[in-house]
Amino acid sequence: MNNRFKLGNYSLYLMLLPGLALIVIFNYVPMAGLAIGFQQFNPTKGLFGSEYIGFENFKYVYSLDDTMTVLRNTVSIAVMKMIAGLIVPIVVALLLNEVGKAYFRKGVQTLIYLPHFLSWVILAGILMDVLSPSTGIVNQFLGLFGIKPIFFLGNPSWFQPVLVISDVWKEFGFNTIVYLAALTGINPNLYEAAQMDGAGRRKQTWYITLPGILPIIILLATLSLGNVLNAGFDQVFNMYSPVVYSTGDIIDTYVYRLGMINFQFGVATAVGLFKSVVSFVLISVSYMLAYRFANYRIF
Amino acid sequence: MSKTRTKPLLTVCLALTFLVSACSNSKNADEDNGASGNVSATASTEASASASASASSAGGTASDPFGKYDPPISLSTFRCMNDAETYPEGDSIDNNVWYRAYQEELGVKLTNKWTVSTAGTTCEEKTNLSIVSGDLPDFFPVNTKQLKTLVDAGLVEDMTEVFDKYASPLVKEAYSANNGVAMTAASFNGKLMAIPGTTRGLNNVDMVWIREDWRKKLNLPEPNTMDDLLNIIKAFVSQDPDGNGKKDTIGLTMGKNFYDGYAGLAGFFNAFHAYPYSSASTSMWVKDKDGKLVYGGIQPEMKPALQALQDLYKAGAIDPQFVVYDGAKAAEAENQGKAGVHFGYFWNIGWPIDGMAKKNNPSLEWKPYPIPSADGTPAMVQVPDPTAYSNIAVKKGMSHPEVVVKMMNMFFEHIFSENAEPEKYHSQVVGDKKYGYFNYAAVQGEHPEKNQIAFNAVSEAMKSGDTSKLGPEQKLYYNALKAYKDGDLTKWGDDRTWGPEGSFSVLGKYKDNKLIKINEFLGAPTNTMATKGSILMDLESKMITKIILGDPVDSFDQYVNTWKQSGGDQITKEVNDWYAQNHQ
Numbered sequence: 001m002n003n004r005f006k007l008g009n010y011s012l013y014l015m016l017l018p019g020l021a022l023i024v025i026f027n028y029v030p031m032a033g034l035a036i037g038f039q040q041f042n043p044t045k046g047l048f049g050s051e052y053i054g055f056e057n058f059k060y061v062y063s064l065d066d067t068m069t070v071l072r073n074t075v076s077i078a079v080m081k082m083i084a085g086l087i088v089p090i091v092v093a094l095l096l097n098e099v100g101k102a103y104f105r106k107g108v109q110t111l112i113y114l115p116h117f118l119s120w121v122i123l124a125g126i127l128m129d130v131l132s133p134s135t136g137i138v139n140q141f142l143g144l145f146g147i148k149p150i151f152f153l154g155n156p157s158w159f160q161p162v163l164v165i166s167d168v169w170k171e172f173g174f175n176t177i178v179y180l181a182a183l184t185g186i187n188p189n190l191y192e193a194a195q196m197d198g199a200g201r202r203k204q205t206w207y208i209t210l211p212g213i214l215p216i217i218i219l220l221a222t223l224s225l226g227n228v229l230n231a232g233f234d235q236v237f238n239m240y241s242p243v244v245y246s247t248g249d250i251i252d253t254y255v256y257r258l259g260m261i262n263f264q265f266g267v268a269t270a271v272g273l274f275k276s277v278v279s280f281v282l283i284s285v286s287y288m289l290a291y292r293f294a295n296y297r298i299f
Numbered sequence: 300m301s302k303t304r305t306k307p308l309l310t311v312c313l314a315l316t317f318l319v320s321a322c323s324n325s326k327n328a329d330e331d332n333g334a335s336g337n338v339s340a341t342a343s344t345e346a347s348a349s350a351s352a353s354a355s356s357a358g359g360t361a362s363d364p365f366g367k368y369d370p371p372i373s374l375s376t377f378r379c380m381n382d383a384e385t386y387p388e389g390d391s392i393d394n395n396v397w398y399r400a401y402q403e404e405l406g407v408k409l410t411n412k413w414t415v416s417t418a419g420t421t422c423e424e425k426t427n428l429s430i431v432s433g434d435l436p437d438f439f440p441v442n443t444k445q446l447k448t449l450v451d452a453g454l455v456e457d458m459t460e461v462f463d464k465y466a467s468p469l470v471k472e473a474y475s476a477n478n479g480v481a482m483t484a485a486s487f488n489g490k491l492m493a494i495p496g497t498t499r500g501l502n503n504v505d506m507v508w509i510r511e512d513w514r515k516k517l518n519l520p521e522p523n524t525m526d527d528l529l530n531i532i533k534a535f536v537s538q539d540p541d542g543n544g545k546k547d548t549i550g551l552t553m554g555k556n557f558y559d560g561y562a563g564l565a566g567f568f569n570a571f572h573a574y575p576y577s578s579a580s581t582s583m584w585v586k587d588k589d590g591k592l593v594y595g596g597i598q599p600e601m602k603p604a605l606q607a608l609q610d611l612y613k614a615g616a617i618d619p620q621f622v623v624y625d626g627a628k629a630a631e632a633e634n635q636g637k638a639g640v641h642f643g644y645f646w647n648i649g650w651p652i653d654g655m656a657k658k659n660n661p662s663l664e665w666k667p668y669p670i671p672s673a674d675g676t677p678a679m680v681q682v683p684d685p686t687a688y689s690n691i692a693v694k695k696g697m698s699h700p701e702v703v704v705k706m707m708n709m710f711f712e713h714i715f716s717e718n719a720e721p722e723k724y725h726s727q728v729v730g731d732k733k734y735g736y737f738n739y740a741a742v743q744g745e746h747p748e749k750n751q752i753a754f755n756a757v758s759e760a761m762k763s764g765d766t767s768k769l770g771p772e773q774k775l776y777y778n779a780l781k782a783y784k785d786g787d788l789t790k791w792g793d794d795r796t797w798g799p800e801g802s803f804s805v806l807g808k809y810k811d812n813k814l815i816k817i818n819e820f821l822g823a824p825t826n827t828m829a830t831k832g833s834i835l836m837d838l839e840s841k842m843i844t845k846i847i848l849g850d851p852v853d854s855f856d857q858y859v860n861t862w863k864q865s866g867g868d869q870i871t872k873e874v875n876d877w878y879a880q881n882h883q
Contacts, residue, residue, distance in 0.1 A: 128628065243845070
């Protein structure tokens with residue numbers, strides 16, 4: 001008995017090996033490269049030849065005037081995106097779930113999923129036209145109500161909402177599908193029982209549907225917390241301009257301009273490390289909270 | 300940062316594909332050089348023939364500029380190509396007329412380790428990656444910044460001797476033009492560390508392109524002073540130049556990159572004797588009255604220019620969307636006939652102005668003008684970097700460093716010499732497709748003033764009617780000009796480039812009157828430039844954008860202080876040290 005189990009375990013461990021090797025080689029070994037963040041890194045001298053300068057790179061980034069603005073923008077854009085990106089798909093999924101006609105539901109599902117596949121390079125070009133103050137369809141529509149044209153992409157106070165709305169529009173279809181999948185997992189008997197007790201549609205949603213998909217909501221929310229310092233490089237980079245730096249410049253675009261391409265790998269690595277540490281702390285905390293309040297755990 | 304480097308390059312490539320004109324022939328170079336050019340051409344053909352006939356040992360005859368390798372050698376490189384590049388059926392960047400010629404004429408089997416697009420920063424990043432990982436081919440194109448890194452690390456061959464020994468007279472002549480300025484950026488402590496490729500020369504300077512038909516319609520005077528020009532710009536918005544009864548035109552077309560060769564602002568600032576930064580990260584350094592080098596972008600001359608821009612914006616002559624538009628996007632208004640003035644380079648006829656557009660709209664007319672001056676002193680136009688766009692570096696320890704020089708000789712031989720076959724090696728129209736063969740060549744170069752030389756030759760021939768002195772390609776332009784004169788409107792683009800009102804006539808005026816201001820600093824980026832340079836450029840474009848949009852012009856003073864404190868003073872010191880070292 002014992003022997004057979006052990007044998008079984010060995011072969012399982014053996015099957016685990018390739019995956020483990022991949023993780024070690026591609027995820028753990030490169031961590032040695034974090035040393036670059038503490039070096040005056042010269043690419044041609046390499047990791048071992050470059051001079052160590054301690055926390056100089058971190059101090060340098062900290063000393064720059066714009067760093068605090070950039071950090072604030074990053075967090076505010078990312079948090080707004082996280083909240084909107086959590087609520088919108090849930091609402092849409094619940095609404096779609098109430099729709100009886102399958103072809104309508106499937107049609108909507110496909111349509112809202114489509115923008116997910118377009119890159120920001122393309123979408124930024126489209127948005128520039130759509131939001132144009134002179135020829136854009138949005139401003140022409142607003143014009144019907146006597147509203148003066150708004151230069152959405154060139155106005156610091158409009159830029160963040162534009163980022164958040166366009167990002168949610170692009171991505172909410174994807175998460176909607178996840179929630180719809182979770183909805184199918186709810187036991188139909190519960191709804192029948194609720195109907196017997198005289199619960200209407202709204203009560204059913206509130207007391208059965210929502211609690212039914214709560215674990216998935218918490219899972220997605222927890223995972224998205226790791227992105228609190230990722231405000232979306234491709235999106236911002238393709239849409240921003242010096243006029244909206246005050247509200248639109250984020251860590252990634254700032255580091256990029258600072259000289260990613262000027263061989264300033266030391267500074268870039270230092271910022272990357274900082275972002276990773278913050279994300280790690282946030283994910284750990286949210287995981288603990290999820291465990292405590294929703295009894296959700298991975299391990 | 301890299302955007303600033305690749306954008307102009309990309310646009311130039313585009314322009315090159317649109318205009319045969321941009322890549323002309325340096326027949327005049329031969330003329331200047333008298334017989335030697337011709338002798339070299341014939342001698343070299345014989346030499347290469349004899350070399351291949353005698354099947355001499357590997358390496359060919361000693362110091363034969365066209366010697367063939369027997370047995371053949373295999374070499375590798377990498378390429379950055381324009382996405383729009385087209386190839387004849389069956390050909391590719393790995394197998395094309397040039398690669399086959401390398402094999403047949405030089406005995407060099409050339410393979411590309413990789414090929415990426417010139418769009419965005421891909422090329423620069425991929426090249427950086429190759430340098431960092433040490434995965435270098437036998438020879439490869441690099442920019443000055445990358446070359447400096449390679450030289451510091453001792454990863455590239457010293458080319459001084461090889462160049463002296465193997466370069467053909469035609470190549471040597473081309474590289475000694477403009478006081479040999481093309482070589483400056485590839486030279487470190489007097490040693491040539493790479494072969495400079497296609498040069499910027501003195502041609503990439505601003506001029507102002509104006510919708511001539513609009514100007515005439517509104518009875519406005521030619522822009523002889525900056526006030527004239529500002530009036531034209533304002534009138535193009537307020538006086539309905541397109542005559543459709545709607546106020547839907549833009550005065551001055553601008554993009555978000557003020558330093559680009561299309562819809563940039565360098566020319567605008569130059570009119571006020573101000574010299575802000577530009578596409579080259581090392582620019583723009585001018586001499587102050589004490590002979591010290593100072594940065595152009597922080598001088599007080601900037602202020603009146605900024606004020607004028609702000610006034611234009613307030614008058615509604617600038618589309619506020621310029622802040623998000625790149626060149627291509629900014630060009631849309633112009634191509635829809637909604638904009639009439641922009642600052643740009645000679646190749647703007649071709650891109651973004653369609654050289655064929657007059658065929659569909661015969662009343663359309665664009666005319667390039669020299670930059671007018673804001674005061675009595677003639678305006679000078681800035682050349683941030685007359686050195687090479689790219690340099691061909693050879694990996695340290697490569698057994699045949701001379702092969703790159705030979706390939707350069709071959710390029711000149713097949714495209715610029717007496718025996719040139721431009722239809723085979725430069726470009727050709729087959730059916731409705733145009734192939735720019737010259738872009739396939741792994742090593743490319745040119746005489747920095749070849750276009751100007753062609754312009755002079757063609758103008759001369761147009762006057763005298765004597766075409767005997769024209770080279771094969773100059774003849775092409777001549778024929779196009781003749782055809783345009785006889786009413787062929789498809790040749791409008793050639794007329795605007797090579798004709799008496801064309802863009803090269805404007806460049807000629809600059810050169811004849813010595814109105815070109817070359818950056819005083821031509822070295823590789825200094826240490827502080829490398830670490831802080833991009834922040835400072837960022838500051839400057841932010842400052843310019845904000846002042847145009849309405850910040851007080853006096854915020855310029857604050858920018859100057861920040862610039863100095865954020866590394867600018869240190870850079871100034873390094874630049875002056877470089878100058879002292881190189882100009883004793």
